[in-house]
Amino acid sequence: MSAAQNSSRNPHEVPPSQRAVLEGPDIQRALTRIAHEILERTKGATDVVLLGIPTRGATLAVRLAERIAEFEGVKVPVGALDITMYRDDLRLRPARPLGHTELPPGGVDGRVVVLVDDVLFSGRTVRAALDALNDVGRPRAVQLATLVDRGHRELPIRADYVGKNLPTAKSETVKVYLAETDGRDAVVLLKEEQR
Amino acid sequence: MKHLISAADLSRDEALLILDTAEELSQVSDRSIKKLPTLRGRTVVNLFFEDSTRTRISFEAAAKRLSADVINFSAKGSSVSKGESLKDTALTLEAMGADAVVIRHSASGAPHRLATWVRGSVLNAGDGTHEHPTQALLDAFSMRRRLGRLEGLKVAIVGDVLHSRVARSNVLLLHTLGAEVTLVAPPTLLPVAVETWPCQVSYDLDAVLPKSDVVMMLRVQLERMSAAFFPSAREYSRRYGLDPDRFARLHDDAIVMHPGPMNRGMEISAAVADSPRSTIVEQVANGVTVRMAVLYLLLGGAI
Structure with a gap:
């Protein structure tokens, strides 16, 4: 039934077989809330650095920085941190192309780094990101923001800011589409046979 | 991609993947911790x-980083001076569990033979007068960094083409990447069948x-100048050397490269x-970065 609703709302964008769990406006609202939470928890985000994990985490980090600037006029440094070289599953697949790392000019030393990723699943990406961060500097604290937390953690890692907690089966796939890279905003849950 | 033996083995996409990977890895050389854990446990x-x-x-620096x-x-x-053959040396390395062998040999084709004897990847670091693919990759990388593109770039390779593995690898790779190469040399220092390049x-x-x-x-390889390829060093330098007068005739954005070591x-x-x-x-700096990219792409994934 929800599939039918989605297709009537977005007839050209989301195929009816893919259940969109978050639509564009839901994603906007979630990011707005996370931006407020970051401001609240870091007391004005004065020494915060947002680091997105490519590709979509980096896009989300930029959007969060825009919101924080809008709400309180704070210009938060934003960058991207590629974690490919730190993955623990490199040997399971052919060598992957690298994403783009771009650290803000001030670096991360002594700052509160908020890692931003689109989906939090096993926690292995975040572990790799913590290792990568270790090699580029020494932040005062590291926090984690994710648009979707889909559960099934394999490591003792949790997010500080979550857009939506999404109960999933392990066999399902969560796909995040963002306008900057995919032409539209949506979070879609794919059953195993649709992958 | 399992081995890197000839620049001709690289497709346009593979070559660009190496250059793009190197572009990302170049940041590592600017950090205070110039090390990535990616090839932990692999032996080169x-x-x-x-x-x-x-x-x-x-x-060595690339592998260690x-x-x-x-x-x-x-x-x-080593035992080679006692007469050990390339094959026996290769089998020894194999037994020691080498994941990659970087080979430089005076015989053209040695890396190609080696690749049939070992299970790991073989990287050609210069074989005789044949090829030196990582040099060509780092040259292409340096050109792209300085000039912003490779497509349509006009590249002159000047000097001892006959003995140069750098020239051959560069011609093949730059052609793949869309640059236009002109070899400039006295007729005696051009290889047979150069018209087919x-x-x-x-x-x-x-x-x-x-x-x-x-x-x-290109370096005039004095150690290989056994035959009379040119009348005198002075005459060669006059006709094919890059002196300040010739340098002044280049257009303002043109760059000068040399694979080293130079005969100033x-x-x-x-x-x-x-x-x-x-x-x-x-x-030289780009060489480390490009070799990191090659080692990562050959050894970083499932092998």
């Missing part, structure tokens, strides 16, 4: 049957210079070699 053997400074050190274990082997002081050939440096975006000077005053004058438009020192 540097098998050098010929003298080399920059290539061997460059491969990726946390691989590096074993250096040079023919001097994907490039232009000229004997007149002064005619080629004003049209070139990149001038790559022979193929390139000191003033030109040290000018800001010379990329010679950059090429």
